[in-house]
Amino acid sequence: MPAFINPTVVAHLALIFMVMNALVLSSAFMVWMERKVCAYIQDRVGPNRVGPEGLLQPFADVLKLLAKEELIPQSADKFLFVLAPILSCVAALTAFSVVPFGTELTLWGWLPEPVPLQVTDVNVAVLVVFAITSMGVYGIVLAGWSSNSKYSLLGGLRSAAQMISYELSYGLALASVVMLAGTLSLREIVMAQTGYWFYVIPKWYIFLQPLGFFIFLTAGVAETNRAPFDFPEAEQELVAGYHTEYSSMSFGLFFLAEYVNMVTVSAVCTSLFLGGWLGPFLPDWMAWIWFMVKTLAILFFYVWMRWTLPRYRYDQLMEFGWKWLLPAAILNLIATAALIIWLG
Amino acid sequence: MDANAIWFFVFGTMAILASLGVIGQRNPMHSVMLLIVSFAALAGLYILLDAPFTAVTQIIIYAGAIMVLFLFVVMLLNAHTEDDMGAVLGPRGMQIGALLSVLLAGEVVWALKPLGLGYFNTDQGTVSSISSVPRIGMAIFTTHAFAFEVTSILILVSMVGAVVIARRQH
Amino acid sequence: MISLNHYLVLSGVLFSIGTAGVFLRRNLITIMLSIEIMLNAVNLTFVAVGRYLGTVDGQVITFFVMTVAAAEAAVGLALVIALFRHRETLSPDAFTLLKW
Numbered sequence: 238m239p240a241f242i243n244p245t246v247v248a249h250l251a252l253i254f255m256v257m258n259a260l261v262l263s264s265a266f267m268v269w270m271e272r273k274v275c276a277y278i279q280d281r282v283g284p285n286r287v288g289p290e291g292l293l294q295p296f297a298d299v300l301k302l303l304a305k306e307e308l309i310p311q312s313a314d315k316f317l318f319v320l321a322p323i324l325s326c327v328a329a330l331t332a333f334s335v336v337p338f339g340t341e342l343t344l345w346g347w348l349p350e351p352v353p354l355q356v357t358d359v360n361v362a363v364l365v366v367f368a369i370t371s372m373g374v375y376g377i378v379l380a381g382w383s384s385n386s387k388y389s390l391l392g393g394l395r396s397a398a399q400m401i402s403y404e405l406s407y408g409l410a411l412a413s414v415v416m417l418a419g420t421l422s423l424r425e426i427v428m429a430q431t432g433y434w435f436y437v438i439p440k441w442y443i444f445l446q447p448l449g450f451f452i453f454l455t456a457g458v459a460e461t462n463r464a465p466f467d468f469p470e471a472e473q474e475l476v477a478g479y480h481t482e483y484s485s486m487s488f489g490l491f492f493l494a495e496y497v498n499m500v501t502v503s504a505v506c507t508s509l510f511l512g513g514w515l516g517p518f519l520p521d522w523m524a525w526i527w528f529m530v531k532t533l534a535i536l537f538f539y540v541w542m543r544w545t546l547p548r549y550r551y552d553q554l555m556e557f558g559w560k561w562l563l564p565a566a567i568l569n570l571i572a573t574a575a576l577i578i579w580l581g
Numbered sequence: 582m583d584a585n586a587i588w589f590f591v592f593g594t595m596a597i598l599a600s601l602g603v604i605g606q607r608n609p610m611h612s613v614m615l616l617i618v619s620f621a622a623l624a625g626l627y628i629l630l631d632a633p634f635t636a637v638t639q640i641i642i643y644a645g646a647i648m649v650l651f652l653f654v655v656m657l658l659n660a661h662t663e664d665d666m667g668a669v670l671g672p673r674g675m676q677i678g679a680l681l682s683v684l685l686a687g688e689v690v691w692a693l694k695p696l697g698l699g700y701f702n703t704d705q706g707t708v709s710s711i712s713s714v715p716r717i718g719m720a721i722f723t724t725h726a727f728a729f730e731v732t733s734i735l736i737l738v739s740m741v742g743a744v745v746i747a748r749r750q751h
Numbered sequence: 752m753i754s755l756n757h758y759l760v761l762s763g764v765l766f767s768i769g770t771a772g773v774f775l776r777r778n779l780i781t782i783m784l785s786i787e788i789m790l791n792a793v794n795l796t797f798v799a800v801g802r803y804l805g806t807v808d809g810q811v812i813t814f815f816v817m818t819v820a821a822a823e824a825a826v827g828l829a830l831v832i833a834l835f836r837h838r839e840t841l842s843p844d845a846f847t848l849l850k851w
Contacts, residue, residue, distance in 0.1 A: 597764060711810075
């Protein structure tokens, strides 16, 4: 290798490339998983023609989307109309950049210094995820507004209001975990969960914060506009909400953004509550497999919930967020603080 | 020209151009979006100043909450593009307004001249003590605890006030 | 090399741009946006001087300024909504007379 190619820089670039690809591929995988799980819940088989077990179905979907005509309504605000799906996608993909998915690797001495499996390590990582997720609201609001259509506007406004309301509970559940771990960096929060109680139960925060886990997951589902909180984009209610007027790849971008958001929320939940990449039996450099398994478990739970539970009506949804989830999150925070002070 | 200087000029130019766009744009929706770009540029400047917590808080509070509020109001009131400023103010008014702002900028630059260049202290101890979030938390909750409590009451009062003022009178 | 003066000059220029917006625009919402630009310029000054002096107090004050700005934006926009309901316009020139 020529002397001017710094292995650390190459490793970082490779990490960025891998993470971006993995996110987009996992979104495709989620499309397949959703349709298969939905099918089996509904006692049918689902896609099984394109590729083995229908695994190439998402790629067929993407090809179909690419071949469609890109329509921009005449009275739409062109610049914002085109900007909205881009904004959604950028926010969704960037939020994953601070999530750690493995320990530090030296690749058996090839790298001069250990490179953590993470795109970047910031000491305020939890807040960065929160900040970029709240920027994702703009994609939806701008989509609703710039389409200049009543279904889109209503869907966009409702969706944005829902996301902002559930951000509060999301942040308070985050704050409880940060109090337990004493740090805002996701990597250190995961490292604070090493070890076992009684040699059997791992020291994950889900056991210390069951209510926090439930609040975080519920708020996460509401943040990503998934069932049972998907009233603003439900097909039966508002045509298709904020992405009614979008076609072809812009619609595809919204879809991609939604699934990547789901993956990010699951990944952050894994790091905060389920111990990230920690797990028995696997050597350090394969620990990212545990991370994937845990994230997949939460994603499966997401899909399972969508096809099992009925949808909340919009006012029921907002009432739940403000009157039940937020007080529960505040009580959780106070109880965690009290227990920390009491038990040292 | 080290990396810090390049990033400073990039973010500074972005902030100034976006702010000029905010006051120059006729469509209020576009003004709001340009202001969000300006906030992002300022967040970048905060990161250059070793204040990552302030940068992230800026994005969460300003770009993520206050601007959404502005967007909602713009959409609710359906604020269309306004008339040409010159027609309302008259060319005299525009010139005087612009002149006063340029005078203000010049005055600020002139007032800073006798200060001499103040370079930042770049040793690791200062940097880590400024960017450490526990230190900010300790300062807010012990030294400035009174201000914190008053601010929380202020937010409560403004929340109630906003609901009361904007309510439909029956 | 970037010194404190660079940041202070940038902040001063941003503040003047905000002032220009308040003077020249005839739309209540854009006037409020210009006020937000001014508040941001002040925040930048606080953080820069805090970094120069090596204390964390600059960021603490910034934190409070942001919160107060949020409160002020909320009440201000509520007033704008109430005013709009009265006169169906967002131009401040429509509100120059007290009710007689």
